[in-house]
Every structure is written in C-alpha cells, then in structure tokens.
Amino acid sequence: MFVDSADIFVSSGNGGAGAVSFLREKFVIQGGPDGGDGGKGGDVIIEVDSNAHTLANFRGKKHYKAQNGANGAPKHCTGKSGENLIIKVPLGTQILDFESGVVLADFSEDTMRIKLLEGGKGGLGNARFKTARNQAPTHAQKGIAGKNLHIRLELKLIADVGLVGYPNVGKSTLISTLSNAKPEIADYEFTTLTPHLGVVEVDELHSFVMADIPGIIEGASEGRGLGLKFLKHIERTKFLLFVLDSARDMDICTQFENLAKELGNFSPTLSGRDFGIVLSKCDVQAPTLDSLRALCAARACKPHFILPISAVTHQGTRELVFALFSAMSAQSALQS
Incomplete structure (x- = not known):
C-alpha cells in the first residue's frame, strides 16, 4: 500500500545516572570514591533508505525511542552508552514539526543522514566530586533526560x-x-x-x-x-x-x-x-x-x-x- 504521510513520536535516550561507590578491597582501610559516570543516551538519527518508496512501515506504530544509557558502576566503570535509534525513510521525505509545521529536514538526496535528537548526557559519578576538602563525596549526578518530539513525515515523490x-x-x-x-x-x-x-x-x-x-x-x-x-x-x-x-x-x-x-x-x-x-x-x-x-x-x-x-x-x-x-x-x- 502506498502511504505518503505519517505522524510519530520520537525520543532520544536518557543519560545513565552516576554511581555512588567507595573502594572496598582487602588491606584498604578507607578506599576513596570510585563511582563511575553514567552512559550517554542514544541519539535519534534519520537517514534515507534507497529501497523504500512509501511510508507504510510507520502504520500501526506511533512511538519510537532510542535506548537509555546504563548507570555508572563501582571501580570507575562508565555505564554503556545507549544504542542510537535509526529511522529510515524514502527519498523525498520531509520531516516537519507536528505542532508548528516547520520543516526540520528535507531528504532530497539519497545520501542524507541527520541527527534529529541528541541523547541525554550521563551523570557524573561520585569519584568526580572528590576534592581536598571532601575526600568522601556521597552524591552523584542523575543522567540528563532525553528529548521528545512529535513529527510528521511527508513523502513527496522525486521524478524528472x-x-x-x-x-x-x-x-x-x-x-x-x-x-x-x-x-x-x-x-x-x-x-x-x-x-x-x-x-x-x-x-x-x-x-x-x-x-x-x-x-x-x-x-x-x-x-x-x-x-x-x-x-x-x-x-x-x-x-x-x-x-x-x-x-x-x-x-x-x-x-x-x-x-x-x-x-x-x-x-x-x-x-x-x-x-x-x-x-x-x-x-x-x-x-x-x-x-x-x-x-x-x-x-x-x-x-x-x-x-x-x-x-x-x-x-x-x-x-x-x-x-x-x-x-x-x-x-x-x-x-x-
């Protein structure tokens, strides 16, 4: 079936939270803070699929979300970054803000690829907050939330x-x-x-x-x-x-x-x-x-x-x- 328009909700991933942790090893009486940073949330990327000629793949599904970043871990381990969400559209597709109607992207070339939404940054672990005055910080940052957007996809055929x-x-x-x-x-x-x-x-x-x-x-x-x-x-x-x-x-x-x-x-x-x-x-x-x-x-x-x-x-x-x-x-x- 030929479908030339669709509206969907897209979300980038949330950043992972930083960890609060202290080194605990044998013979180490007072280990310092070793909480790792949270991982970055996945981005929302849109690219042209030269094999697609319709927006039919977007029928029946409204919400698309990139993966969240993983939380930080002890021993200065940074959380894993979330996987990017890659959305493929046919050549000739326009991306519009659903509310304002503003054109955000126009895929008029078959090699086009854009980052529509940036994933949230991961929070810093407590090891980052160690100072000369505060040798044992007990706080860490939460990850930054991802971004949300309601968009409309409009396909306009490209022909000679x-x-x-x-x-x-x-x-x-x-x-x-x-x-x-x-x-x-x-x-x-x-x-x-x-x-x-x-x-x-x-x-x-x-x-x-x-x-x-x-x-x-x-x-x-x-x-x-x-x-x-x-x-x-x-x-x-x-x-x-x-x-x-x-x-x-x-x-x-x-x-x-x-x-x-x-x-x-x-x-x-x-x-x-x-x-x-x-x-x-x-x-x-x-x-x-x-x-x-x-x-x-x-x-x-x-x-x-x-x-x-x-x-x-x-x-x-x-x-x-x-x-x-x-x-x-x-x-x-x-x-x-």
Whole structure:
C-alpha cells in the first residue's frame, strides 16, 4: 500500500545516572570514591533508505525511542552508552514539526543522514566530586533526560517528469507504455488513486523517471477531492507534461487552462515550471493544434513541444520520449 504521510513520536535516550561507590578491597582501610559516570543516551538519527518508496512501515506504530544509557558502576566503570535509534525513510521525505509545521529536514538526496535528537548526557559519578576538602563525596549526578518530539513525515515523490491531467485522460496507459510501471488501467475516472513511478529508457545510456499523478479536478488546489494529497507530488518534478484528452467533451484549451490554474493556485512556482503538452487518444479523434498554440501565445507561456499521441497504438510515443529527453537536457544545460 502506498502511504505518503505519517505522524510519530520520537525520543532520544536518557543519560545513565552516576554511581555512588567507595573502594572496598582487602588491606584498604578507607578506599576513596570510585563511582563511575553514567552512559550517554542514544541519539535519534534519520537517514534515507534507497529501497523504500512509501511510508507504510510507520502504520500501526506511533512511538519510537532510542535506548537509555546504563548507570555508572563501582571501580570507575562508565555505564554503556545507549544504542542510537535509526529511522529510515524514502527519498523525498520531509520531516516537519507536528505542532508548528516547520520543516526540520528535507531528504532530497539519497545520501542524507541527520541527527534529529541528541541523547541525554550521563551523570557524573561520585569519584568526580572528590576534592581536598571532601575526600568522601556521597552524591552523584542523575543522567540528563532525553528529548521528545512529535513529527510528521511527508513523502513527496522525486521524478524528472510529472504527468498532469484530468482523470481518465490516458496518463496510466501512457506511463505503462513508456516505462516499467504497471498501474491499474480501466475505462472509468479515478482508476489511479496513488502516484506511480516508472523508469523510461531513452537509449542504452540514458533514462529518466516519470511520475503518474492521479487526476486533477477543479478545486483540487483548495482541497477538493484528494487534490492536496495529489498536488504535493508535483512540486518536486523537474518537468511537467500536460496530458490533454482529444476525445473528451471538454475542449483541450479549457482542460489546459483549468489544469494550469489549479497548479498555480497550489504553488506559484509551478506556473514557471518547464512543461510540454501531449494530446492523447489521437487515434480516436484527431486534435486541432492551432487553438492551443494561440492560447499558449496569449498566456505568454511557451511549451517545449505540443505532440499528438496514442498510447494504445504507440503513435508518437517514441517521438515523445526523445522530446522529453531533449527538453530536460536543455534544462540541465541552462542550470549548469
């Protein structure tokens, strides 16, 4: 099951208490203090797991705690440090403070690893408090308590290309044709209820990742339906591919205007994202491109390409792969 959000409580370990002890050995009449320090509590560490693609592992478990440090012992023995708690999350996960919503960490690189909470320090044993005036201290420090935090995990898929379109316009068929993804495909709206990722092979040396985002409807940016749940996955895609249905009752210009509006309302930065347009189901009805080109010119937006395709008959699909790769290569060249 695809799970893209979870809230959990995390706690670092408590520091162990210092020991109160005095040396007791044969022939030693008055042994000095020999209480050892307490061990440090375990830290809470979060790192990327490249094999994970969902937050499903966090379902059914709310509390995660690092190990406490052990107490100090006689003969100056320091308590054992508590084991760190290592939490693994998929690439693209954000860690937010549950109360304030502040982003604490953004795992956008597959080698990222952070220490979220420091374990408590161990208390000092009574041997540490021996002075010239006090040769036999009878007190030691308690360990410092660990820290607690209520966090929210939010997964936003990282992909090179994100498919944007109304429900049942052929996005799932397209990604299954171009890539190794195998989403459910059926002739009714909202077949896709979770995003899917697929790797598209350009040639033997080049490939890119495509994300099939569930269909967007009017009002999605205001939370209608599952709009906000779906739209957040588009934020991390480098290139947007609008999939417009040539055979839909709603004309392609209205489809594009509504989709662009919802993206802009959700995140203004998406309005400036590089994009291309495909007109799907051209085997059912041949589209007219002039009106769409005129609309783009009037909106002062310039798609990298406008292509009619049919994912069923594979018409134009290979041309689309090369057009996408060319657009992203040009994008990378500008950024470098």
